[in-house]
Amino acid sequence: MSIYIRATASISPQKTFGRVPFLTEPIEYTGNRLTCVEPDYKGLIDVKLIRRMSRIIKMGVAAASECLQEAGGVSPDAIITGTAFGCLEDTGLFLTRIIQQQEEMLSPTAFIQSTHNTVGGQIALMLQCHHYNNTFVHRGFSFESALLDGMMLLQEKEASHVLVGSVDEITDSSHAILTRFGLYKRLPGSKGVDSEGVDPKGFDSKGTLAGEGAAFFLLTDQPSASDYARFDAITTFYKPHDIRDIQDQISSFLTVHSIGIEDIDLIITGNNGDTKGDTIYRQLKQTIFSRSDSIHYKNLCGEYPSSASFALWLAANIIKTGAVPAAVYRDHEDNRFRDGNDDLYQEGNDDRHQDGKSNAIRRILIYNHYQNIHHSLLLLSAC
């Protein structure tokens, strides 16, 4: 049975939402925190609700709504959400009030909106959708679990149109705490960083850039002319022993789906600028991925546990448009930035892609790991 991506919508630190050109005006970030470019929610969400909703709820509901609109207003048979951190803003707010007001005279709104299934529940409410509704909250597997759930529902014939997505937000508190855990690059002037500082885009330093985003997909078992791509497979693996184990997992994933690495036209990897974490991608680039074209995506959206949803949005759009936007970093051993001469890249003055569609990229493999704990492989191809 084949599964198709009928529609997708993304709110990210780039201009990705709505009917906009595909990453033609990338936003460059200089700090270590990439914040979503939010749309005007009026017209997307009931005005009365906008005021009450926190940022993550608005982003999630708007992305879901836009995705369904693109799919022609289809009513989904299932709504499945992944979120690693949940509704941090409301959680932080309620926690702060509990402490500051010594558990007295609290208002329920922040508590109500702090539960992890708030976004999924609000989407169901907006659509009056009584069908299947689930929320996964497992760190770097949150989005992947939601995707697998959606695929299984389609295979079980329990559903024919499944809305799957993920949402994660950064708040000032979460950024401060995760910085203390050493997740992010230290900026010039901060403790422990020399006067020259560290280029946050540099690929040879400790830590990554904080990211966030909401992305939703309409998966269906019924093909149509407007589909982005076919979604072929997903697998996850947990805490691999070593690089050999990772290579074996990738090889067996490809074998199970009867393809070889040479059948992959483009690999999207989750390099996030952290020297240690990126070593894995570098080792793969020298071995199993050595003859494949590959790109990264986290310079665009930052690092967050459910970022594979941004990668899937990117991959679906690359397959649909047939080209890789110039804003995407190409993975080159000796060149951290894109190689403008490569065939894969869109060039305004390049007549090779004048037909607007190249058949070069028919199959994309996404490989991402979150802190070398959660690893995932996603495979999609042209319809």
Added chain:
Amino acid sequence: MNADVFVAGVGVISAIGNNVAECLSAFESEQAGMGPISYLGTVHRQEIPVAEVKLSNEELAFRAGVSSRISRTALLSMIAAKAALEDASIKDLSSLRTGFVSANTVGGMDKSEDFFVDFLSDPRKGKLRDVFQHECGSITEWVADQLNIRHYITTVSTACSSSANAIAYGARLIRHGMLDVVIAGGTDALTKFTLNGFNTLMILDRRYCKPFDEERGGLNLGEGAGYVVLVSEQAAASLKLYCRLSGFCNANDAYHQTASSPDGTGSYLAMKGAVERSGLRPSDIDYINLHGTGTQNNDMAEATAIKRLFEPHYPRMSSTKSFTGHTLGASGGIEAVFSVLSIRHGIVYPNLRFRTAMSGFSFVPETSFSKNEPIRHVLSNSFGFGGNCSSLIFSKL
């Protein structure tokens, strides 16, 4: 994709007992687990009764053989999940593909609450070891690591229906041939966060809760963990089995973020879907383990849905939350264990403190404990915030 999924083991810890035997004994002697707050540090100590697990973090950690610094949510999970796995006594577990699908709603909030006090005064303060388990997923992961489970790990969080959805998802992973064994269920510890949250919603009963009673006045919060060990037909061959997980359904009420619709649409769809998917008729259900929180809203919605689906042949029913309190994300797991035990021993649990039937309904919950009854099919309900409603059906082999 419709292959049978069996229950080969159960494990539970709740306010009425630290294991299956203690819980069953409490049911038989009708000993509820509610009482004044003794472990949770809160200003509401004297005022709001809760159903706490009767062990301190140190005592829980000692039983689990781990550090007491970790979240209570993880400690409870570890004890019940380990018990379930031991109960299943699967030889050569390492040769099978095993998954851990656990649910919770609070994550390590019990520790985050401590961290936040210092953090609010100065963002450089607060011990980081108190927030490393903040995420719901990190609770699951810590327990999976302790149990050495690595083939598949995930966490579900759909408020009070979380564990039921974890069990259904685990069963589907087996049906799809991805795993042979799944430990599925959930855990939640009492926290100031949830106590105050439910308190602001004004749905906490200051007395012991009275589910499905006309005079009901709200719920009592509880805590605990409950897991079932699900196995594939192949893995089941050499095991002693409790029953079959014959059907499940997830539906959404789509009415309000926290309140249930007056006609119980979501509850009705979940129960109806589960009955249909198990290939049964409503009249085949012998016992319903109710969601039965004791709030005006839930019990009215659930009763209305039951009336719509079952009238005039009502199964026997009760809310075991009258013993354990509402354990939120753990409730579906804990009540799945009780449902499985109902089939194994033919038990119908009493619904404590019931006196007056809800007006407009001709059925009443069971008020006394009975065992060795002919119980073939048990329906377990879990409904929650966000309109999330799920029902599971366990059937005798």
